[in-house]
Amino acid sequence: MQTALPLRPPAHQVNPRAIRWWQLRAVVALILLTVPQLSALVVLADSAPGWLVGTTIATAVTVAGYALIVPPILFRIHRWEVTDQAVYTLSGLLVREWRIAPISRVQTVDTEHGPLQQLLRLASVTVTTASARGPVKINGLAAADAAELARMLTETTQATPGDAT
């Protein structure tokens, strides 16, 4: 039985700095999850329950392990491509998701720079069609590439008549 989806992967990988970005996000999660537990340990001092030490260590190890192992895998999976016809992306870790939106139906193109992304000079491009379920998002592009992509898509979109429904 053929198990893989017979679609070729999109042509381009995202920027390698995206690995750093995913790792930084994991670090933020690490801080958000462990700091409350650590402060509880410090405040309660001797009266702290024993399991709290356990959960703190478990959280730290899990998130740190995730930060080390997962982002490189994400980098290998995440791909994108803009053909003459369509915007095409592949993303996900446990659940892979291929998204295809025809350029002729694109309504808006948004570029987004979060704080972490600005730090790494990265950007996300979100391509929205007339459907509520259709947005195609490309994360972890170099800021310059994202701007160029958004400019190109916007130009193409404006050249297409109709309201794209």
Place this chain on the structure above:
Amino acid sequence: MLVVTPLDTIVRLLPVFAIVLLTGRGDPVRVWIALGITGLLILLGAIRWLTTRYRITADRVELHKGWLNRQRTSVPRDRIRTVDLTAKLVHRIFGLSVVRVSAAAGSHAGLHQLDLDAVDTAEAEGLRRELLALPVPAPDGSAEAPAPAAPPAEELARLDPSWVRYAPLTVSSLAGIGLVLGAVWRLFDDLGVDPRDVPTVDTAADRLAEAPVWVGTAVVGVVLLVIAVVGSVLLFIERWWNYRLTREADGTLRVRRGLLTRRSLSVSGRRLRGVLVSEPLLLRAGRGAQARAVSTGLAEDTHGGALQPPAPRAEAGRVAAVVLHEDPSMIVGAPLRRHPRAALTRRLTRVLGSAVGLIAAAWLVAALLPGLAWLGPVSLALLPIALLLGLDRYRSLGHALTARYLVARQGSLHRRTVALQRTGVIGWTFRQSVFQRRAGLVTVQAVTAAGDGGYRVLDIAAADGAALADATTPDLLDPVHHTHRGVSASGGGYRTGPG
């Protein structure tokens, strides 16, 4: 509107007035309070009326309202999708209607909505026609042909009173319980009577408390059932009285219905992308179904674009067919392809997995709380139920590609069969979990601007999924479909073009 708004508010506040006046026993202060509130409402209504203006220009519908907080809404006419007329009882007494204009928003995939409250009904009718009549070029010029010229307002369906038998089989029976209980509760509450003070109720409650548990349960069950049936029948009559589905001369579909509140839903023929046949479990067991329009710009509160009341399955198929100008076998009645056995395994593991989880939780609770010891054994009943559910969910799965439509069916508790115009598909999403990858399955979602925004074909064989999408929209997937020159040169068994 000068009359309607205050009157509407007063009607809603009637219970409050009743309480204020009745409990006051003629206390003059309370009478003055009631009169004061009424006066204030009339004043506010007058201000609203004086400050509300609407205007229809060549390319926009504008509504200005508000006095201290001025509000301007404007909707471009070429984006108008639907125009609904609603007339509540108070509106109808004065021959007025509310015109609700829904339009696709320009920048984001949302809806603009604009209510013209209380327009003369004849004028509202004219507005509806005028606003929907503006010709809009089809997206790519070839998407839809204009509906063939029909005689004015061709009637497609009307109410058959015997359909009321389906009313208790829909969720409205639950709403019916709420309706009846709510009304009774409010009656008691407004009269200031505690039900326990009524002698017959009191003795009945005492008898019930003395009787064995199963008798009590049975009595309560029967009472709830009767209430559900009565309530849902009442709701059905209120909602679907005088139901008519027509096609206007300009190709607009129009649903008119309602006993106290008259509703009229217009779906522009150009905006129609398909039909969904909805069969909740009970309704399906009663061999009933309901057809809904899959259209761009249908507002949330239009009962999901219901084209008909719950009706016999054959009638739902017929309505779907006449609405789309198609042969039933080319849309929701199309013979569907089964999904691979692996999809059955997946359905079963998913429901049985949840059932096992619930049973484990039940035994745990039973072990911790001796009073609930019966919970464990009773929960075992979930297993056969889950098994049946899984089997039925698999049996529901199916898809087909016909000349102009993509047809997909799924669901057991709520089975939905959708026929989506192939030209209405504006993108694809393929999702594959780790488990699906191992089983060689994929979930394909056809993205569309209409209805829910996307319709899924659940657990189709991976190769078939790509071939199905490729055959539905040949140009779009061409460059990315691996085996295009191989398998799907013949469409992977799917017909690729019309005819």
